[in-house]
Amino acid sequence: QVQLVQSGAEVKEPGASVKVSCKASGYIFSNDYIHWVRQAPGQGLEWMGVISPSGDSTSYTQRFQDRVTVTRDTSTSTVYMELSSLRSEDTAVYYCAREPRGSGNFDFWGQGALVTVSS
Amino acid sequence: QSALTQPASVSGSPGQSITISCTGTSSDVGGHNFVSWYQQHPGKAPKVLIYEVSKRPSGISNRFSGSKSGNTASLTISGLQAEDEADYYCCSYVSSSFVFGTGTKVTVL
Numbered sequence: 165q166v167q168l169v170q171s172g173a174e175v176k177e178p179g180a181s182v183k184v185s186c187k188a189s190g191y192i193f194s195n196d197y198i199h200w201v202r203q204a205p206g207q208g209l210e211w212m213g214v215i216s217p218s219g220d221s222t223s224y225t226q227r228f229q230d231r232v233t234v235t236r237d238t239s240t241s242t243v244y245m246e247l248s249s250l251r252s253e254d255t256a257v258y259y260c261a262r263e264p265r266g267s268g269n270f271d272f273w274g275q276g277a278l279v280t281v282s283s
Numbered sequence: 284q285s286a287l288t289q290p291a292s293v294s295g296s297p298g299q300s301i302t303i304s305c306t307g308t309s310s311d312v313g314g315h316n317f318v319s320w321y322q323q324h325p326g327k328a329p330k331v332l333i334y335e336v337s338k339r340p341s342g343i344s345n346r347f348s349g350s351k352s353g354n355t356a357s358l359t360i361s362g363l364q365a366e367d368e369a370d371y372y373c374c375s376y377v378s379s380s381f382v383f384g385t386g387t388k389v390t391v392l
Contacts, residue, residue, distance in 0.1 A: 199381070201329075208286070208386040209321070209329065209372050223379045225284065259328055268317030268376045269334035276328055 166190040168198075168260050168274035175280045181248040184277045186260030193241040194218065197263040199270060200234060200245045202256040212258075215243060217265060250281045287312065287373055287384035294390040300361040303387045305373030306354060313354035317376035320349055320358045324369045332371075333358060365391050 171185040186198060200212040212232060213224035219236040228247070236243045243260060258277050261270035288306040295301040305312065305320075312318055318336045321329035331340055333349035336356065346361045356375075360367055368391045373384035 201383075208370075209323075209374075209383040211374070211381040211383055214380075225380055261329075267334060268381075269319055269331055269340070270321070270329070270374070271331055271334075271340060273328040273330070 166262065166272045168262060168272055170258075170260060170274040170277045173278040173280070175282065176250050177283055178251055178281055180250050180281075181246060182250060182279050183244055183246040184258050184260075184279065186243045186245070186274050188241045188243070188262070191262075194238060196265055198234075198236065198243040199261045199263055200232075201259045201261055201270075203259070203276075204253070204256040207256075212245070214263070247279075250279075252281050255279065255281045284311075284377060284380065284382045287375060287382060289371075289373060289384040289387045291385070292388045292390065294392055295360075295363045296392045297363055297365065299363050300359060301363060301389065303358045303360075303371055303373075303389070305356040305358070305375075305384045307356075307375055307382075308354055311354075311375040311377035311382055312351065312356050312373075315376060316351070318349070318351060318356045319374045320347075320356075321372045321374065322367075322369050323372065329372065360389070363391055367391060 167189045169187045199214045215234045233246045260274040262272045316336045320333040323329040332347045336351045337349040371387045
């Protein structure tokens with residue numbers, strides 16, 4: 165069965181970077197897009213960015229354009245999301261989600277990773 | 284890209300039908316059929332209910348249905364049940380990216 169398993173909770177100081185992983189299993193990893201979505205405490209869902217099936221193309225929302233980097237490692241079926249220059253407002257649960265190629269449908273989600281930014 | 288507009292809350296009694304709207308622009312909701320809907324229970328990851336405006340994934344109850352008119356998409360839940368109490372989000376493709384709605388809390392009275 166399809167599974168996306170994310171890395172654990174992190175606590176970071178303001179100004180630091182965080183790298184969250186998302187390990188896929190149960191399907192052909194190179195077929196589908198992986199998106200990152202975050203949710204601040206008590207707030208709604210916010211789309212952050214996406215990486216293509218081959219890993220050679222990414223797209224990010226303008227809000228994070230200069231602070232986020234998404235990469236994928238085909239050898240381990242893992243996608244990474246790195247967010248730099250952290251501030252308190254980045255405290256949130258970060259989710260990865262799979263989009264079958266060209267469907268616009270986030271059909272499987274990771275369990276989420278809580279990132280807390282605090283001094 | 285601004286979030287799509289949803290009502291903050293909608294409520295209904297068991298067995299009733301409710302509809303949640305999702306209003307965007309001609310660049311997102313009105314511009315194509317990549318509109319999806321997600322249900323999220325507290326502390327859980329979102330779950331897809333509807334994709335491509337009105338398609339239901341395997342395993343999703345036919346009590347959930349989606350539609351679109353112009354720049355507004357809608358999710359209808361018929362035969363409301365206690366377990367439908369959750370937050371609901373619409374999502375639309377827009378210019379190589381995606382945007383979510385503001386979210387709607389559904390309360391079953």
